[in-house]
Amino acid sequence: MAADNLLSQKQQAELRGIAVAVEYEHEGTVIFSEGEDARFVYLVADGVIRIGRTSDGGRRQILAFMLPGDLLGLPDAGSYVNSADVVCPSVLYRIPWAKLRDLMTREPSLQHNFLVKVAHDFREAQRRIVMLGQQNTYQRLASFLLDFIQHPAFFDKADRCLTLPLSRFDMADYLGTAPETVARGFLRLERDALVRRVTSRIVEIIDVDGLRRLQMRKRRAET
Numbered sequence: 001m002a003a004d005n006l007l008s009q010k011q012q013a014e015l016r017g018i019a020v021a022v023e024y025e026h027e028g029t030v031i032f033s034e035g036e037d038a039r040f041v042y043l044v045a046d047g048v049i050r051i052g053r054t055s056d057g058g059r060r061q062i063l064a065f066m067l068p069g070d071l072l073g074l075p076d077a078g079s080y081v082n083s084a085d086v087v088c089p090s091v092l093y094r095i096p097w098a099k100l101r102d103l104m105t106r107e108p109s110l111q112h113n114f115l116v117k118v119a120h121d122f123r124e125a126q127r128r129i130v131m132l133g134q135q136n137t138y139q140r141l142a143s144f145l146l147d148f149i150q151h152p153a154f155f156d157k158a159d160r161c162l163t164l165p166l167s168r169f170d171m172a173d174y175l176g177t178a179p180e181t182v183a184r185g186f187l188r189l190e191r192d193a194l195v196r197r198v199t200s201r202i203v204e205i206i207d208v209d210g211l212r213r214l215q216m217r218k219r220r221a222e223t
Contacts (some may be wrong), residue, residue, distance in 0.1 A: 011107060011109070011110050011113070014103060014107070014110075015043075015093075015095070015100075015103070015110075016093075018095055018096060018099040018100065018103065019043070019093040019094060019095045020093070020094045021045065021091060021092075021093055021094075022091070022092050022093075022094045023089075023090075023091050024047070024086040024089065024090045024091075024092070025089050026086065026089075027086055027087060027088060028085055028086065029085060029086040030083065030084070030085045031049065031072075031073075031084040031085060031086065031092070032073060032080045032083065032084050033080065033083045034053060034080055034081065034082055034083045035079055035080065036079065036080050037078060037079060037080075038073060038074070038075030038076075038078060038079055038080045038097060039096065039097055039098075040073060040094050040095060040096055040097060041071065041072070041073040041074055041075075041095050041097055041100060042071070042072050042073045042084075042092045042093065042094055042095070043069075043070070043071050043072075043092065043093040043095065044066050044067060044068050044069065044070045044071075044072070044090065044091075044092055045068060045090075045091040045092060045093055046068055046089075046090055046091040046153070047068070047086065047087070047088050047089055047090020047091060047092075047165075048065055048066070048067060048086075048087040048088055048090065048165045048166070049065070049066040049070075049072060049084050049085070049086060049087065049090060049092070050062055050064075050065060050066075050084065050085050050086075050087055050170065051063045051064040051065070051066060051072060051082050051083070051084050052082060052083055052084075052085075052173070053082055053083065054083075060173050061173060061176075062170060062173040062174040063082060065087070065166070065170075065174065066084070067151055067153070068151070068153055071114070071117055071118075072084055073097075074118065075097060087165055087166060087170065088165040135215070137175065137177045137181050137182075137185055138185050138188055138189075138214070139214055139215055139217065140175045140176075140177075141171075141175065141182065141185040141186070141189065142189070142194070142211045142212075142214045142215045143215050144171065144174070144175060145162065145195065145203065145205065145211060146208070146211055146212065146215060148162055148164065149162055149205060149208070155205075159204075160204055160205045160206070161198065161202055161203070161204050161205075162202070162203045162204075162205055163201060163202050164201050164202070164203060165201070168182045168183060168200075186203075189211075192210070192214075193206055193207060193210075194206055194207045194210045194211055194214070195207075195211075
């Protein structure tokens, strides 16, 4: 759900008036860190952003990937609750939180639209919790691929090829497993004629309906 789809032409123009486009060229560039003062919110125009936390033991957990149209960096008691960094070359609109707050005061419908967007993101977070708790790794990988094919920036419907901007290490940290398990998951998806890996980052989606059936199947023991 892109934020532009929620806003009127007037609201989009007002938002652009207080935003600055910022380009991030290098993978791993930090946008903001957990606990920092939240002076800006960000809207993804192009690319992919990792949202995550690091445990006390130093283990990284990726909580979400933010794609074009997604909003990130909303403050909690004035601070960022997670960290965000760049997966691939990306462009974000950086919006001062104080100016956005003033704009939403003047435009109550804008505040409503942003609340709709936040509610959508919250539902996605709930869906991911269910995925991690009720699906085996094979099903999680199918769900992950199904999510990404919804974005035309990454999926070419004509040749059915999905270009993944992520490494298997990113996928593993997001799916709550190990990189080796992700590799085995892809092998199994290929064995079941659901996908075909063209390169390490390009995957041909052979059977979308098969992936959906797998996603919905009652959890079984992993093999």
